[in-house]
Amino acid sequence: MGYLPLGRSAQLSTVIPSTLTRTRVAQWLCAALLLAFLVAGMFDRDPWKADEPYSVGMVLNFFRGHDLIVPRVAADPFVEKPPLMYWSGALCARLASSVLPVFQGAQIAVLAWLLVASACVGRLAQRLHGKASFDWLAPMLMLGSFGAVENVHKLTADVPQLAGAALALAALPRLARSDASSRLWGLQLGTGAGIAFLSKGLLVPGVLALTCLAALLLPAYRTRRYAAALAWAVLAVLPWVVIWPALLWHASPSLFIEWFWDNNFGRFFGFVHLGGERKSYLSDFASLIALTFPAGWLAIGALVAASRIESWRRYAVSRPELAVLWGYVVLLVATLATSSVMRDIYILSIFPALGVLGAGVRLPNWLEKTWATLAIVLMSALGLFVWTRWGLQLTGNGHVAAGPIGKWLPLDYQLAFSPGLVLGALLLLALWIAAIVLRRELGALILGFAGLTFVWGTLSTLLLPWVNEARSYRTPFAELREALPRAALSGAPKACAGSLGVGDSERAMLDYFIDVRAIQLADFAHGSRCGVLLLLDKADARVTPPAGWRKIWQGGRAGDHNERFLLMVGQN
Structure with missing residues (x-):
């Protein structure tokens, strides 16, 4: 029976707990x-x-x-x-x-x-x-x-x-x-x-x-x-x-x-x-x-x-x-x-x-290394891009190197500095760095998910207010609320707000943001039931209001060039 040299035994006792700890x-x-x-x-x-x-x-x-x-x-x-x-x-x-x-x-x-x-x-x-x-x-x-x-x-x-x-x-x-x-x-x-x-x-x-x-x-x-x-x-x-x-x-x-x-x-x-x-x-x-x-x-x-x-x-x-x-x-x-x-x-x-x-797949060694390398390079680059975009929007330079982004997001929107969102993005960066350090224990596939978490999470923290401004109905419906005649929100005759062409999603947001439960109408002929009428006018289906109605407001989501809302009041 042989024995390991003292130095080798001590080295192993150090390595094994270290390996278990990393795992x-x-x-x-x-x-x-x-x-x-x-x-x-x-x-x-x-x-x-x-x-x-x-x-x-x-x-x-x-x-x-x-x-x-x-x-x-x-x-x-x-x-x-x-x-x-x-x-x-x-x-x-x-x-x-x-x-x-x-x-x-x-x-x-x-x-x-x-x-x-x-x-x-x-x-x-x-x-x-x-x-x-x-x-x-x-x-x-x-x-x-x-x-x-x-x-x-x-x-x-x-x-x-x-x-x-x-x-x-x-x-x-x-x-x-x-x-x-x-x-x-x-x-x-x-x-x-x-x-x-x-x-x-x-x-x-x-x-x-x-x-x-x-x-x-x-x-x-x-x-x-x-x-x-x-x-x-x-x-x-x-x-x-x-x-x-x-x-x-x-x-x-x-x-x-x-x-x-x-x-x-x-x-x-x-x-x-x-x-x-x-x-x-x-x-x-x-x-x-x-x-x-x-x-x-x-x-x-x-x-x-x-x-x-x-x-x-x-x-x-x-x-x-x-x-x-x-x-x-x-x-x-x-x-x-x-x-x-x-x-x-x-x-x-x-x-x-x-x-x-x-999860049962076993990647070949060459693919494991390629996947890990690609994940580190690609996800780090995408994360850096999101941080750069945040800096541009924060300083009012949203039009710089925007490319096609303006098709979906308002480039003139200026982000406000949010310590909480920045802290969340920094924590995600720390997780990504930890994943790179422990990439051998995690494996290439989990490392790839870590990179996805870094990019998705950074986008969903730093740029979340910007994306939310483009996809939310809060701002346009707040403007609509100010434009609504007071009679439309009272209990007087014809006090209801009718809607025509306004989908379920938009009517739900009217209720959620400004507490207006719009009545869905089949056509203009039924518009006389209500004192005000909200129309949804789309680029591929323009709406022409009939005689007897006057437009008092129009608006839509920032960066949305497809749809706009028209608020009409009856002239009778």
């Missing part, structure tokens, strides 16, 4: 990066189009307790989606009402749903890929793919639907194991499907049901235990799919039919046109390829690598947990491909599966 620090750094990414851009701003304003309108109505069953935007019912996101948002807004405005309080619910999704995905990836601790890469891929970065920060029904999908998908692969509890994972599967249903309707629950049936093709799922788990899942999903629809039917059968038939089946088959119609399958395919980077690309890479070892059939039999996730991905893509409507946000619920599948 532990890297784990905490991953948690900080994930939380920083989620928080950045979620608070300290106003609702932004396209989906947040009408969502806030429904949250506001639930917050006020006007009607807890029928979602409403301003004064009108809005049953395009079930109310779970708006219920949870109103609840969080109520709990935080003493310190936060309604919208920012409601964003706490968005953060909570995303934390649930992240926990489910990280734990599932840890078990499937044999990691010793929580797999931070999986939720980072889920949230950091191109199609998810902005959408997960928004108050939309797609966020709890994402959480429901993650919760269900965290249970379904576990049921392939012979020692899995059919009751526990069956209840979780049904609860996840129910959350997805009460968030946005039939899409994700339907795909989950098809995935559960397709799983029977795999020997691991053709068991009595799996059949019992499905029975528990059905039991768990029933309250979610029965109670609110029954209450909506009781409140208004016509609104129930509008929600269930028009917004679920009508949109899908195309006999009801409510927006979001696809342009072409080619553009949708190109969007799918681009928006699923990097999670989808890594997942396909892991699948191709596995196919070199064994055939796909043997892969499905030997790794049924991964095969069932691929089944969900394929079925969801196929369902969206057959639908007559398509928007980028619709693919959000694919990312829990892609995050887990992509």
Whole structure:
């Protein structure tokens, strides 16, 4: 038996604790990066189009307790989606009402749903890929793919639907194991499907049901235990799919039919046109390829690598947990491909599966080094650009080296110095520097997410007031409030404010910012019902006011050259 020299033994005793310490620090750094990414851009701003304003309108109505069953935007019912996101948002807004405005309080619910999704995905990836601790890469891929970065920060029904999908998908692969509890994972599967249903309707629950049936093709799922788990899942999903629809039917059968038939089946088959119609399958395919980077690309890479070892059939039999996730991905893509409507946000619920599948990839050494180097150079350059742009806007030099930025943002806007936002940006810079120092422990993929957090977070702190000015309706509607005749806000005859061509989002923001619940009118002929009329005039659909109305104000969002609002008063 030999012994190490004393110097060598002391050296090892120093190196090993140091290595363990760096690994532990890297784990905490991953948690900080994930939380920083989620928080950045979620608070300290106003609702932004396209989906947040009408969502806030429904949250506001639930917050006020006007009607807890029928979602409403301003004064009108809005049953395009079930109310779970708006219920949870109103609840969080109520709990935080003493310190936060309604919208920012409601964003706490968005953060909570995303934390649930992240926990489910990280734990599932840890078990499937044999990691010793929580797999931070999986939720980072889920949230950091191109199609998810902005959408997960928004108050939309797609966020709890994402959480429901993650919760269900965290249970379904576990049921392939012979020692899995059919009751526990069956209840979780049904609860996840129910959350997805009460968030946005039939899409994700339907795909989950098809995935559960397709799983029977795999020997691991053709068991009595799996059949019992499905029975528990059905039991768990029933309250979610029965109670609110029954209450909506009781409140208004016509609104129930509008929600269930028009917004679920009508949109899908195309006999009801409510927006979001696809342009072409080619553009949708190109969007799918681009928006699923990097999670989808890594997942396909892991699948191709596995196919070199064994055939796909043997892969499905030997790794049924991964095969069932691929089944969900394929079925969801196929369902969206057959639908007559398509928007980028619709693919959000694919990312829990892609995050887990992509986290199993093992990059070759050359690609690992290239990815890490590219991440450091590119993200550092983008972060430097954001800091430079902040300096230009801060000093009133917004027109310097603006390029195409002026198409979306007002270049004449001068940022005010905000110590809190600058401190937040400096903390993000510190996280990025720490990630570069610990890049060996983190790996190239997590380093890439750290760079994304640095750029997204810096943009969402330093430049947030500028972006908010361009995307928020606060400033133009404050001007509108000053221009409104006092009689329009009183209880006198014809005291209402009518709207024509003004969408759900804009009417919701009228209610939120200036407490005006505009009545939606069908045409000018109905304008005589109200003393004032608000028109939305768009560049591609100009509106000519009829005789008998006089314009007293016009305005719009800063930097928006497409739409303007016209405030008219009757001359009779």
